Amino acid sequence: MNTEFYQYVKKLHLYVEHQSRKTARLEKMVLELQQEIAALKERPPVQIGNIEYKFDQLKVETLEGTLNIGLNPSDLDGIEDFSVDQKSVNVPIPPKQLFKRTIELETALNQYLESDLENIYRGAQTDLGISVDDSYFEFIKNDIKKQLSGRVAQHLQEQSSSERGTELSPQMNEKVIDLLKQEIQNGVFLFLKNLPDNVKEGRS
Structure with missing residues:
Protein backbone atom coordinates (compact mmCIF):
# COMPACT_ATOMS: atom_id res chain seq x y z
CA MET A 1 0.00 0.00 0.00
CA ASN A 2 1.62 3.25 -1.10
CA THR A 3 1.62 6.36 1.06
CA GLU A 4 -0.82 8.30 -1.12
CA PHE A 5 -3.41 5.52 -1.06
CA TYR A 6 -2.97 5.12 2.69
CA GLN A 7 -3.61 8.85 3.19
CA TYR A 8 -6.70 8.63 1.01
CA VAL A 9 -8.11 5.69 2.98
CA LYS A 10 -7.37 7.52 6.23
CA LYS A 11 -9.17 10.68 5.01
CA LEU A 12 -12.13 8.62 3.78
CA HIS A 13 -12.35 6.88 7.15
CA LEU A 14 -12.39 10.22 8.96
CA TYR A 15 -15.00 11.53 6.54
CA VAL A 16 -17.28 8.53 7.11
CA GLU A 17 -16.91 8.90 10.89
CA HIS A 18 -17.84 12.59 10.60
CA GLN A 19 -20.93 11.75 8.55
CA SER A 20 -21.94 9.04 11.04
CA ARG A 21 -21.85 11.55 13.88
CA LYS A 22 -23.86 14.01 11.80
CA THR A 23 -26.43 11.31 11.01
CA ALA A 24 -26.76 10.51 14.70
CA ARG A 25 -27.45 14.18 15.45
CA LEU A 26 -30.12 14.33 12.74
CA GLU A 27 -31.77 11.17 14.03
CA LYS A 28 -31.80 12.68 17.50
CA MET A 29 -33.42 15.86 16.11
CA VAL A 30 -36.18 13.84 14.38
CA LEU A 31 -36.81 11.86 17.58
CA GLU A 32 -37.09 15.08 19.61
CA LEU A 33 -39.53 16.54 17.07
CA GLN A 34 -41.65 13.38 17.23
CA GLN A 35 -41.68 13.55 21.04
CA GLU A 36 -42.72 17.21 20.97
CA ILE A 37 -45.53 16.42 18.53
CA ALA A 38 -46.76 13.60 20.77
CA ALA A 39 -46.66 15.93 23.79
CA LEU A 40 -48.70 18.57 21.93
CA LYS A 41 -51.35 16.01 21.00
CA GLU A 42 -51.70 14.93 24.63
CA ARG A 43 -51.93 18.49 25.96
CA ILE A 79 -39.11 32.56 22.29
CA GLU A 80 -36.06 34.32 20.89
CA ASP A 81 -37.40 37.84 20.56
CA PHE A 82 -40.63 39.62 21.51
CA SER A 83 -40.67 43.37 20.90
CA VAL A 84 -44.02 45.17 21.12
CA ASP A 85 -42.57 48.56 20.27
CA GLN A 86 -41.11 47.21 17.03
CA LYS A 87 -44.36 45.27 16.43
CA SER A 88 -42.33 42.14 15.61
CA VAL A 89 -42.63 38.67 17.06
CA ASN A 90 -40.02 36.05 16.29
CA VAL A 91 -40.93 32.60 17.62
CA PRO A 92 -39.87 29.09 16.60
CA ILE A 93 -41.96 27.24 14.04
CA PRO A 94 -44.40 24.86 15.82
CA PRO A 95 -42.78 21.39 15.80
CA LYS A 96 -45.76 19.72 14.11
CA GLN A 97 -45.77 22.26 11.29
CA LEU A 98 -41.99 22.11 10.93
CA PHE A 99 -41.97 18.30 10.81
CA LYS A 100 -44.77 18.16 8.21
CA ARG A 101 -43.13 20.76 5.97
CA THR A 102 -39.71 19.11 6.36
CA ILE A 103 -41.14 15.80 5.12
CA GLU A 104 -42.80 17.52 2.15
CA LEU A 105 -39.63 19.32 1.07
CA GLU A 106 -37.46 16.27 1.70
CA THR A 107 -39.73 14.27 -0.62
CA ALA A 108 -39.44 16.93 -3.34
CA LEU A 109 -35.65 17.01 -2.99
CA ASN A 110 -35.39 13.22 -3.10
CA GLN A 111 -37.25 13.36 -6.42
CA TYR A 112 -34.76 15.99 -7.57
CA LEU A 113 -31.88 13.68 -6.60
CA GLU A 114 -33.39 10.81 -8.57
CA SER A 115 -33.91 12.92 -11.70
CA ASP A 116 -30.98 15.34 -11.67
CA LEU A 117 -28.14 14.13 -9.46
CA GLU A 118 -26.51 11.94 -12.11
CA ASN A 119 -26.32 14.87 -14.53
CA ILE A 120 -24.89 17.06 -11.75
CA TYR A 121 -22.32 14.34 -10.96
CA ARG A 122 -21.22 13.99 -14.58
CA GLY A 123 -21.37 17.71 -15.22
CA ALA A 124 -19.05 18.39 -12.29
CA GLN A 125 -16.55 15.89 -13.70
CA THR A 126 -16.70 17.64 -17.06
CA ASP A 127 -16.16 21.04 -15.43
CA LEU A 128 -13.21 19.69 -13.44
CA GLY A 129 -11.78 17.82 -16.41
CA ILE A 130 -11.68 14.52 -14.52
CA SER A 131 -13.09 11.01 -14.72
CA VAL A 132 -14.25 9.26 -11.55
CA ASP A 133 -15.45 5.71 -10.95
CA ASP A 134 -19.26 5.44 -10.82
CA SER A 135 -19.11 3.81 -7.37
CA TYR A 136 -18.72 7.32 -5.94
CA PHE A 137 -22.13 8.30 -7.30
CA GLU A 138 -24.06 6.06 -4.89
CA PHE A 139 -21.82 7.16 -2.02
CA ILE A 140 -22.58 10.83 -2.74
CA LYS A 141 -26.30 10.17 -3.26
CA ASN A 142 -26.71 8.27 0.02
CA ASP A 143 -24.74 10.86 1.97
CA ILE A 144 -26.86 13.72 0.63
CA LYS A 145 -30.06 11.86 1.56
CA LYS A 146 -28.83 11.39 5.13
CA GLN A 147 -28.35 15.16 5.49
CA LEU A 148 -31.54 16.35 3.79
CA SER A 149 -33.85 16.33 6.81
CA GLY A 150 -31.54 18.41 8.99
CA ARG A 151 -30.68 20.88 6.23
CA VAL A 152 -34.36 21.37 5.29
CA ALA A 153 -35.35 22.00 8.91
CA GLN A 154 -32.47 24.44 9.40
CA HIS A 155 -33.34 26.44 6.28
CA LEU A 156 -37.02 26.57 7.24
CA GLN A 157 -36.12 27.97 10.65
CA GLU A 158 -33.76 30.53 9.11
CA GLN A 159 -36.30 31.67 6.52
CA SER A 160 -39.04 31.92 9.14
CA SER A 161 -36.73 33.96 11.36
CA SER A 162 -35.84 36.36 8.55
CA GLU A 163 -39.54 36.88 7.74
CA ARG A 164 -40.41 37.19 11.45
CA GLY A 165 -43.24 34.70 11.47
CA THR A 166 -44.22 31.13 12.20
CA GLU A 167 -46.26 30.57 9.03
CA LEU A 168 -44.47 28.66 6.28
CA SER A 169 -45.52 30.16 2.96
CA PRO A 170 -45.34 28.45 -0.48
CA GLN A 171 -42.73 31.05 -1.45
CA MET A 172 -40.62 29.91 1.49
CA ASN A 173 -40.87 26.34 0.19
CA GLU A 174 -39.53 27.37 -3.19
CA LYS A 175 -36.72 29.38 -1.66
CA VAL A 176 -35.60 26.50 0.59
CA ILE A 177 -35.68 24.05 -2.33
CA ASP A 178 -33.62 26.43 -4.50
CA LEU A 179 -31.09 26.93 -1.72
CA LEU A 180 -30.70 23.19 -1.19
CA LYS A 181 -30.43 22.46 -4.89
CA GLN A 182 -27.53 24.91 -5.01
CA GLU A 183 -25.99 23.27 -1.93
CA ILE A 184 -26.25 19.86 -3.59
CA GLN A 185 -24.55 21.10 -6.75
CA ASN A 186 -21.78 22.82 -4.80
CA GLY A 187 -21.34 19.80 -2.52
CA VAL A 188 -20.91 17.36 -5.42
CA PHE A 189 -18.42 19.67 -7.12
CA LEU A 190 -16.31 20.17 -3.98
CA PHE A 191 -16.34 16.47 -3.11
CA LEU A 192 -15.03 15.49 -6.54
CA LYS A 193 -12.55 18.35 -6.58
CA ASN A 194 -10.97 17.22 -3.30
CA LEU A 195 -10.55 13.55 -4.24
CA PRO A 196 -6.94 12.30 -4.53
CA ASP A 197 -5.42 12.82 -7.98
CA ASN A 198 -5.11 9.10 -8.75
CA VAL A 199 -8.85 8.68 -8.10
CA LYS A 200 -9.72 11.69 -10.24
CA GLU A 201 -7.84 10.13 -13.14
CA GLY A 202 -9.90 6.99 -12.82
CA ARG A 203 -7.06 4.78 -11.60
CA SER A 204 -7.66 2.24 -8.86
Missing part, protein backbone atom coordinates in the same frame (compact mmCIF):
# COMPACT_ATOMS: atom_id res chain seq x y z
CA PRO A 44 -55.50 19.29 27.13
CA PRO A 45 -57.35 22.31 25.68
CA VAL A 46 -57.06 25.55 27.62
CA GLN A 47 -60.34 27.08 28.79
CA ILE A 48 -60.27 30.86 28.68
CA GLY A 49 -63.00 33.15 29.99
CA ASN A 50 -62.95 36.94 29.92
CA ILE A 51 -59.30 37.90 30.15
CA GLU A 52 -57.67 41.20 29.34
CA TYR A 53 -53.99 41.45 28.50
CA LYS A 54 -52.21 44.79 28.22
CA PHE A 55 -48.60 44.90 27.07
CA ASP A 56 -47.84 48.53 26.24
CA GLN A 57 -49.11 49.00 22.69
CA LEU A 58 -50.40 45.43 22.40
CA LYS A 59 -53.94 45.00 23.75
CA VAL A 60 -56.05 41.87 23.50
CA GLU A 61 -59.46 41.99 25.17
CA THR A 62 -62.36 39.61 25.86
CA LEU A 63 -61.03 36.26 24.77
CA GLU A 64 -63.73 33.60 25.08
CA GLY A 65 -63.97 29.95 24.12
CA THR A 66 -61.72 26.90 23.95
CA LEU A 67 -58.24 27.38 22.49
CA ASN A 68 -55.49 24.89 21.70
CA ILE A 69 -52.68 27.39 21.73
CA GLY A 70 -49.84 25.03 22.60
CA LEU A 71 -47.94 27.61 24.62
CA ASN A 72 -47.34 26.91 28.32
CA PRO A 73 -45.06 28.97 30.62
CA SER A 74 -42.30 26.41 30.09
CA ASP A 75 -42.50 27.06 26.34
CA LEU A 76 -41.55 30.70 26.79
CA ASP A 77 -37.90 29.67 26.90
CA GLY A 78 -38.17 28.99 23.17
